Amino acid sequence: KNEVEQSPQNLTAQEGEFITINCSYSVGISALHWLQQHPGGGIVSLFMLSSGKKKHGRLIATINIQEKHSSLHITASHPRDSAVYICAVGESNYQLIWGAGTKLIIKP
Amino acid sequence: DAGITQSPRHKVTETGTPVTLRCHQTENHRYMYWYRQDPGHGLRLIHYSYGVKDTDKGEVSDGYSVSRSKTEDFLLTLESATSSQTSVYFCAISEQVGYEQYFGPGTRLTVT
Numbered sequence: 055k056n057e058v059e060q061s062p063q064n065l066t067a068q069e070g071e072f073i074t075i076n077c078s079y080s081v082g083i084s085a086l087h088w089l090q091q092h093p094g095g096g097i098v099s100l101f102m103l104s105s106g107k108k109k110h111g112r113l114i115a116t117i118n119i120q121e122k123h124s125s126l127h128i129t130a131s132h133p134r135d136s137a138v139y140i141c142a143v144g145e146s147n148y149q150l151i152w153g154a155g156t157k158l159i160i161k162p
Numbered sequence: 163d164a165g166i167t168q169s170p171r172h173k174v175t176e177t178g179t180p181v182t183l184r185c186h187q188t189e190n191h192r193y194m195y196w197y198r199q200d201p202g203h204g205l206r207l208i209h210y211s212y213g214v215k216d217t218d219k220g221e222v223s224d225g226y227s228v229s230r231s232k233t234e235d236f237l238l239t240l241e242s243a244t245s246s247q248t249s250v251y252f253c254a255i256s257e258q259v260g261y262e263q264y265f266g267p268g269t270r271l272t273v274t
Contacts, residue, residue, distance in 0.1 A: 096265070144261075148259065
């Protein structure tokens with residue numbers, strides 16, 4: 055069993071829909087990361103969080119440490135949000151453990 | 163954007179030839195990483211460095227070596243490339259292990 059599981063693997067939605075991507079992990083962590091990889095290949099860090107919730111524009115990331123679960127939400131989705139969203143978890147002084155990614159397509 | 167460049171960006175090489183990929187940073191971050199990304203797999207760590215001349219293996223290090231003679235440069239070498247090493251290679255940097263990582267643009271390597 056992978057230590058970091060993302061769901062769904064693929065998600066197609068219509069423009070304007072509210073999007074949720076989930077990440078579950080089985081190890082103790084000090085922080086969880088969400089990253090975005092655009093079709094062109096570039097990888098960008100979106101959030102690093104260890105508790106609660108963070109918001110940046112239309113993106114919201116939440117984490118529940120007790121349940122070992124995090125969600126990434128996108129409000130008012132737009133075709134430019136189409137990308138692969140990657141979850142990674144880390145413990146202090148250890149390397150990040152990466153999820154396989156969720157491929158999101160937003161249709162106009 | 164963090165100042166990270168990779169060279170070359172694309173390379174096609176033949177089986178058995180040596181290949182070196184370069185990662186250069188201008189952020190003075192202590193940690194540097196090499197990952198490979200393949201369809202159906204997440205990012206997989208090849209090697210990482212925690213300082214000049216200080217490197218360690220990741221989960222898929224067989225067939226790869228690295229060197230870091232300066233803070234800003236981290237080299238990945240395939241001593242004798244194989245077709246299984248066809249992949250997209252990403253370099254990343256971070257201030258501390260477990261902290262936010264900043265990625266380079268990637269190098270697409272094809273071994274024929």
